[in-house]
Amino acid sequence: MEHVAASQPGVLGAFSPGQSPGAAQPTTAGPHEAITVRGVSRFFGTHPAVQNLDLSVPGGTITGLVGPNGAGKTTLLLMLAALLAPDSGTIRVAGLDPVTQAREVHRAVGWMPDAFGTWDSLTCTEILTTFASAQGMSSAEATAQVPRMLATVHLEDMARTPARVLSRGQKQRLGLARALVHSPQVLLLDEPAAGMDPRSRADLRVMLRDLTSAGTTVLVSSHILGELEEMVDGIVVMARGRAVTSGRPQDDQGPSPASPVPVLRTWALRALDHSRLTQWARESGLPVTAWQEDQLRVEVPDDAEAARILRHALEAGVEVVSFAPVTGTLEETYLAMEGERR
Ligand SMILES: Nc1ncnc2c1ncn2[C@@H]1O[C@H](COP(=O)(O)OP(=O)(O)O)[C@@H](O)[C@H]1O
Ligand SMILES: [Mg+2]
Structure with missing residues (x-):
């Protein structure tokens, strides 16, 4: 340079x-696309949470999934993580189909839900070790990896602390460590910055940047824009179950998947x-x-x-x-x- x-x-x-990075994306799935969504819908009863959604996320980037509450962000992320089946459409995550290859997707994807869940009686180390072995890591690998992950999210002092003692921000960081414990190719984070203090958010930003430098693809949701500022390479805006494309109105020439709008x-x-x-x-x-x-x-x-x-x-x-x-x-x-x- x-x-x-x-x-x-x-x-x-x-x-x-x-010529800015990510400005031009082809409309068909390419090898550089880590996440491809075509015509995906998911209903809850008669309510369409995600409607005929097309989306392409290039590999090795951080993409923000932005939209108000109820826009369908969590529903989409759950489908990408192979935790919820779409009613129609096709999805590829790291080249895998979450519908038919759920197990492989679970290995390839790190998933951080918006709420940590009920693991309160286990210690931080126990939680991460449980996840590591659920991901097929040997106990030797887990023993080496878990303290590394705790250090990465600055929770090493909490290793033997039950999760119920953690603050909301600390639980968020533990959730991040849990999502990362098996070194996933694709990281899906649902409102990760909620409840984090500014220091933790800055740490998150640096950590995500390091991960993408190593080739990881990150899709991170938030309904608070400011949380994503300086964190993302591009954004996809969701509203009422659909991806809102920027600038040009969607033309009539067939499907035109929403690509992240470069920030x-x-x-x-x-x-x-x-x-x-x-x-x-x-x-x-x-x-x-x-x-x-x-x-x-x-x-x-x-x-x-x-x-x-x-x-x-x-x-x-x-x-x-x-x-x-x-x-x-x-x-x-x-x-x-x-x-x-x-
Ligand atoms: N398990 C569910 N049962 C019924 N409706 C749901 C369920 N999950 C989500 N929804 C509805 O689907 C829509 C999208 O929700 P969600 O994906 O959680 O949006 P977001 O994460 O953007 O806030 C909302 O109207 C929500 O009420
Ligand atoms: Mg949500």
């Missing part, structure tokens, strides 16, 4: 929105000399989305690109005073999509 010359013309051209973060940059900043922005082809007073705003796909922009600016003699992400961008994406609901 370091060999990219800052003076290279068009070095910032890589920021054009069309492009907006960063604000301010410099000592405003005219020098303006000049550099123009010369470098920086895709400025707006000027707000003396700050320019630019969409940045990830931290590495932010670092590149900053280095480029400094090397071009722009005296940068501040360069930081603008918060609330996920909310903007969400509200823009909400407009499509009716």
Whole structure:
């Protein structure tokens, strides 16, 4: 990465929105798709909790599943985890069919429910060990893995503590350790951040990023947008059992599965000399989305690109005073999509 010359013309051209990661997804299942949902419905009585849903989630990414209470998020996640059968449609998770290969899906998937359940009399170690052996791990493997998992979620001091003593946030973290104990390929998290303090949420964010760097795919639900801010690569919005696609209205040319809408973060940059900043922005082809007073705003796909922009600016003699992400961008994406609901 370091060999990219800052003076290279068009070095910032890589920021054009069309080339952002995850922006273009094919409409048919590809090998890079970790989760594929086609025409899936699930009724409770006559009530459609999930309706004719199409969805594609690329591998090695963190996708947020966003929507109000009752949107069908939990129902969808349960079907992906092979814990609830769809009434119709097809699902592939890590290449497996949850309907006919439930056992294999349970091995491939880590599932964190929104409520921890009734394991209150067991200690944290006992709970994780029980899950590890249910996943087919040997007792030697479990003995090595369980303390590692407890350390990962910062519950090592609670190893011998009964789960009933844990706070809600600690139970959430134990639930995460339980979902991860067998090193799953796909991680399904239902409202994981609910009840977590800001520190735990930040830890969760870092942990999920580490997991995706190692190839894990994460689908994480929340009805609170702010919880997912800075955590996800893209979002899928659900409303009334359906995936809401962004931007373009769904066309008539057959099924067009909802792919995660990439979350492009907006960063604000301010410099000592405003005219020098303006000049550099123009010369470098920086895709400025707006000027707000003396700050320019630019969409940045990830931290590495932010670092590149900053280095480029400094090397071009722009005296940068501040360069930081603008918060609330996920909310903007969400509200823009909400407009499509009716
Ligand atoms: N076991 C169930 N029995 C009856 N209705 C259910 C059941 N689970 C979910 N529903 C209904 O299905 C809809 C979607 O629920 P859910 O998937 O839990 O949404 P979300 O997780 O987005 O809040 C809601 O209207 C809910 O009341
Ligand atoms: Mg739910």
